[in-house]
Amino acid sequence: MRHRVQAVIGHSTDEAVFWLRQGEPVALPTETVYGLAAPLDRLDIIHKIYALKQRPADNPLIVHVLDCDQLQEVAQCSPKALHLAEKFWPGPLTLVLPKKPCVPDIVTAGQPTVAVRAPQTALFREVIQKIGVPLVAPSANKFQHVSPTTAHQVYRDMGDVLHYILDGGACRFGVESTILSLLDERHPQLLRYGPIAKETLETFLGQSIETVSHAPQTGAHLSPGLYKKHYSPQTPLYLVDDLANYQPSGGLRDAFAKNAAHVFLFPPERHLQKGEFVLSEHSDLQEVAMRLFAIISELDAAHYDAIWIEKAPAKDIGNAINDRLSRAAHFDLRAK
Numbered sequence: 001m002r003h004r005v006q007a008v009i010g011h012s013t014d015e016a017v018f019w020l021r022q023g024e025p026v027a028l029p030t031e032t033v034y035g036l037a038a039p040l041d042r043l044d045i046i047h048k049i050y051a052l053k054q055r056p057a058d059n060p061l062i063v064h065v066l067d068c069d070q071l072q073e074v075a076q077c078s079p080k081a082l083h084l085a086e087k088f089w090p091g092p093l094t095l096v097l098p099k100k101p102c103v104p105d106i107v108t109a110g111q112p113t114v115a116v117r118a119p120q121t122a123l124f125r126e127v128i129q130k131i132g133v134p135l136v137a138p139s140a141n142k143f144q145h146v147s148p149t150t151a152h153q154v155y156r157d158m159g160d161v162l163h164y165i166l167d168g169g170a171c172r173f174g175v176e177s178t179i180l181s182l183l184d185e186r187h188p189q190l191l192r193y194g195p196i197a198k199e200t201l202e203t204f205l206g207q208s209i210e211t212v213s214h215a216p217q218t219g220a221h222l223s224p225g226l227y228k229k230h231y232s233p234q235t236p237l238y239l240v241d242d243l244a245n246y247q248p249s250g251g252l253r254d255a256f257a258k259n260a261a262h263v264f265l266f267p268p269e270r271h272l273q274k275g276e277f278v279l280s281e282h283s284d285l286q287e288v289a290m291r292l293f294a295i296i297s298e299l300d301a302a303h304y305d306a307i308w309i310e311k312a313p314a315k316d317i318g319n320a321i322n323d324r325l326s327r328a329a330h331f332d333l334r335a336k
Contacts, residue, residue, distance in 0.1 A: 007159040009151045009167050013126045019164045020131055025049050027140040027154045028127060029168025031120040032092050032176050032195065033147040033293065034154050035064070035137030036162075037127070040074070046106055046136060052161050055143045058220040060109040061136040062094055062177070063116045066128050071095075074103050074134060075114050080205070081182050087204060089118035090125070092173055092195040096181040096222055107136055109220035117177055123168045139176065140165075144232055146297045146328070149174045149290070153297050174290035175320045180209070181222060191222055193320040195289070213323075231293070231328040233300035235307050239329040243310040244268045252333075255306045261299045263309040275304070289317050292324065 007027075008015075016026045020038070025045050028037045036053065038045035040063060050057065065071050068085050075081075075097040084095060099114035108114050116134075119125060128135055139147040140154045140162075148154040151167035159165075178194030180201060190198050190211045202209050238255065240246045243264055248256040262276045266283040277295060280287035299307050311325060312318035326332060 004160050005163055007155055007162040007165050009155060009165045011167055013123055013130060013166065015164055016127050016166045017130045020045065020127075022163075023048075024163050025052065027148075027151070027158070027162055027165040028124045028135075028137060029121050029151070029166060029171060030064075030124050030137070031172040033149055033171055033174070034140040034151065034165075035124070035135075036140040036158075037064075037124075037135045037137040039131050040103065040107070040134045040136055043104055043106065046104070049136070049138065050106070052158065053138060053141070053143050055138065057106075058109050059143075060111065060115060060221060061107045061138050063103065063107065063114055063134050064124065064128065064137050065116055065118050065134045066090075066125060067118060070134055071116055071118070074100055075116050076100060078182065078185060080185055084180070084182075084201075084204070085118070088196060090120040091118070092120075092177040093117060093201075094177045094179040094192075094194075096179065096183060096191065098183070111220050111222070113183060113222060115179060115222075120172075121168055123166055127166070146231055146233055146300065147176065147293050148297070149293050153294065156297070156301065170290065170294070172290065173286075173317075174292055174294070175317070175324055178320070181212075183222075193323040195317055195320065197316045198319065199316075231324050232330070233296050233307065233328065235300045235304055236330040237296070237307045237309065237325075237328055238331045238333055239325050240308065240310055240333045243308060244270075246308075246310075246333075256308060258306075259304055260306040260308055261302070261304040263295060263299070263307065265310055265312055285312060285316060285318050285321065288312060289321050292321060296328065 094117040096115050103114050141157045149171040151165045173195040178196040179192040181189040264278045279291050312321040
């Protein structure tokens with residue numbers, strides 16, 4: 001049983017490294033979401049991460065490296081994998097590859113594969129350099145809660161169990177990395193939508209990519225983000241196609257009207273009313289993604305009875321937005 005602590009939010013990578021060396025996980029900013037980090041060779045801290053997050057053992061962690069040299073220390077790399085890494089790293093692309101023996105089984109859910117990426121954020125990279133080994137880092141929130149995109153969101157969810165949160169400001173992308181499996185290079189698989197679009201990867205590779213939307217019924221997952229239910233607020237979240245023109249019926253009328261928050265992706269063609277919010281005043285999907293988890297977290301803490309939000313256009317990062325919303329939604333009322 002861990003004693004309750006009170007996290008400090010700060011800007012010192014030296015402080016983050018200090019706590020890692022003391023055997024404590026720390027929250028670090030990436031360009032996607034904040035991660036809960038541990039050195040790859042510290043099984044004691046990795047076990048703490050699973051316990052603090054209440055994360056199932058069948059859900060593997062992503063290994064964060066500096067570059068292709070560190071990638072080849074933890075994974076078996078084909079020329080295609082290195083080509084992708086050289087093109088998209090540092091950045092929000094995770095590659096699933098055969099692992100090397102130095103990667104502990106707890107990181108990979110006992111599988112012979114490992115998920116690896118090189119983050120962009122300078123503070124995260126500085127911690128990797130100072131600690132001297134790759135870092136594992138799932139999102140810095142309790143399992144299936146909304147992923148944090150600011151240090152204060154981390155504090156709200158985990159401030160009583162962490163010692164240090166490294167504040168790097170708001171995350172640039174706001175949704176987790178794209179995950180691509182290269183275990184069968186003839187048939188690569190997209191395991192999670194993210195900031196790098198499937199179409200971009202297909203163009204670069206010159207081949208089609210299969211999309212895998214959910215984990216198998218039994219056994220360990222190849223990567224994070226495959227649970228059907230994920231990223232969920234406590235407040236019931238309703239997902240619809242077009243919020244401005246949605247007409248609720250039956251028992252949904254009360255949920256739509258009474259103390260409900262309505263979240264538009266882009267400005268509607270009228271003035272906003274009380275309880276209505278817009279994710280991007282500039283109709284920019286990238287801005288929608290960047291603010292998505294933050295506004296869901298804020299509205300969840302504001303004690304609304306329901307949150308209503310509309311889906312994004314199914315293109316580019318819009319696919320990642322819809323993926324997160326569909327896993328977060330308590331009620332998916334989109335047209336089938």
